Amino acid sequence: MTDWTDPDTFAQALEHVETKEKGNCFEDFEEGDVIEHDPGLTLTQFGNEQWMGQTLNHDPAYWRTDAAEARGFEEPPVHPDYLTAATLGITVEDLSEKGGYFLGRTDVRFPGTPVYTGTELHVESEVVNRATSSSRPEYGIVSWRTRGKDAETGEVLCSYERTNMIPRREPVATDGSGAAAAEEEDEPDLPDEFVAPEGGYFEDFVAALEEADDENAAVAYRHERGRTQDDVTVASLPLATLNTAKQHHNVDVMSDSPSGDIVTYGDVTRSTALGHARSDEQTWREVGFDDESFHTFVAVGDTVYAFTRVLEAEDDASSDEAGTVTFEHIAFNQDDEPVYSGTRTAEIRKRSN
Numbered sequence: 001m002t003d004w005t006d007p008d009t010f011a012q013a014l015e016h017v018e019t020k021e022k023g024n025c026f027e028d029f030e031e032g033d034v035i036e037h038d039p040g041l042t043l044t045q046f047g048n049e050q051w052m053g054q055t056l057n058h059d060p061a062y063w064r065t066d067a068a069e070a071r072g073f074e075e076p077p078v079h080p081d082y083l084t085a086a087t088l089g090i091t092v093e094d095l096s097e098k099g100g101y102f103l104g105r106t107d108v109r110f111p112g113t114p115v116y117t118g119t120e121l122h123v124e125s126e127v128v129n130r131a132t133s134s135s136r137p138e139y140g141i142v143s144w145r146t147r148g149k150d151a152e153t154g155e156v157l158c159s160y161e162r163t164n165m166i167p168r169r170e171p172v173a174t175d176g177s178g179a180a181a182a183e184e185e186d187e188p189d190l191p192d193e194f195v196a197p198e199g200g201y202f203e204d205f206v207a208a209l210e211e212a213d214d215e216n217a218a219v220a221y222r223h224e225r226g227r228t229q230d231d232v233t234v235a236s237l238p239l240a241t242l243n244t245a246k247q248h249h250n251v252d253v254m255s256d257s258p259s260g261d262i263v264t265y266g267d268v269t270r271s272t273a274l275g276h277a278r279s280d281e282q283t284w285r286e287v288g289f290d291d292e293s294f295h296t297f298v299a300v301g302d303t304v305y306a307f308t309r310v311l312e313a314e315d316d317a318s319s320d321e322a323g324t325v326t327f328e329h330i331a332f333n334q335d336d337e338p339v340y341s342g343t344r345t346a347e348i349r350k351r352s353n
């Protein structure tokens with residue numbers, strides 16, 4: 001009788017059997033397709049605190065009832081970064097489990113916030129664009145509009161458009177024009193001076209922008225904190241959001257991929273950098289995020305730091321207690337290489353209140 005567990009026999013069996021595949025390839029997506037994602041999760045206090053604790057998002061309003069009430073919340077709400085990461089995590093089985101990389105995202109908005117723990121999340125995505133990669137024949141580039149909804153009321157809580165590199169079943173011939181374009185380098189065009197705000201209140205950002213306006217200067221500064229990536233941030237946090245992308249937990253498969261190893265979930269990288277930035281400001285509310293890009297991989301052992309540029313400040317927030325500030329945040333690693341960049345609009349508390 002055949003012993004199926006004999007190593008040689010088993011190796012042959014593995015070669016002959018069909019693999020029950022997970023996820024979709026580039027060819028499976030058509031523009032206009034709408035996908036209702038089967039996984040869903042309840043946004044729990046544990047999940048929220050685990051995410052915020054590990055990414056150094058320690059704003060007391062998301063942890064303490066008195067601090068939450070002082071900021072106009074009923075109780076500590078679900079953090080927008082956890083809501084965003086959970087909305088994306090739920091989509092991975094259908095959209096990106098095959099192993100493509102998260103390249104970028106824009107128009108991240110929270111129409112239904114504040115969201116409180118206990119809310120069940122139901123997510124849907126629509127394919128909005130599908131393109132050939134001119135530099136990487138084994139991949140295509142797909143964009144989706146994703147909406148995370150309250151499963152009970154149908155209210156949209158989080159919405160964004162995201163782009164991933166998605167493996168093709170069959171590579172295509174390309175002209176390599178993308179690779180050639182990447183070789184062209186711009187001359188650095190930095191201002192003569194860099195101004196840092198004195199504090200983290202709205203007035204501090206306004207004053208710094210006014211000072212910079214008088215000279216050839218920018219309001220830009222770095223944050224001291226760094227967070228070295230470990231097994232928790234690379235594998236545990238994405239899995240806690242139902243993110244099944246093999247990029248984060250299958251070293252075996254990823255050893256034969258562009259990164260050569262498992263990598264940090266993009267939402268962990270950006271939330272960590274944003275956590276560093278928020279620790280140096282008096283946030284009132286998060287409004288939205290645009291033009292997010294992931295430039296290179298972050299892996300176990302890499303350290304995520306943050307750099308902030310203040311772009312504008314307007315006295316037009318939803319509350320008299322705050323003003324609106326637009327930032328560009330750049331996450332970078334221990335070799336000073338940018339790994340993420342994006343703009344963020346947030347309401348920042350006024351000192352006078």
Ligand SMILES: CC(C)(COP(=O)(O)OP(=O)(O)OC[C@H]1O[C@@H](n2cnc3c(N)ncnc32)[C@H](O)[C@@H]1OP(=O)(O)O)[C@@H](O)C(=O)NCCC(=O)NCCSC(=O)C[C@H](O)C(=O)O
Binds near residue numbers: 101134178247297
């Ligand atoms: C992935 C990379 C190694 C690719 O590098 P490279 O080959 O140098 O190419 P480009 O970075 O220039 O990009 C490849 C093509 O994609 C297009 N692109 C890039 N960004 C965008 C965007 N935001 N929107 C649309 N298109 C975009 C470029 O124009 C190129 O096109 P073409 O020239 O025609 O080929 C490198 O990008 C890299 O290392 N990036 C970091 C990726 C990363 O670490 N992401 C986060 C971790 S993965 C993750 O979180 C997965 C997540 O769980 C999920 O499931 O989504």
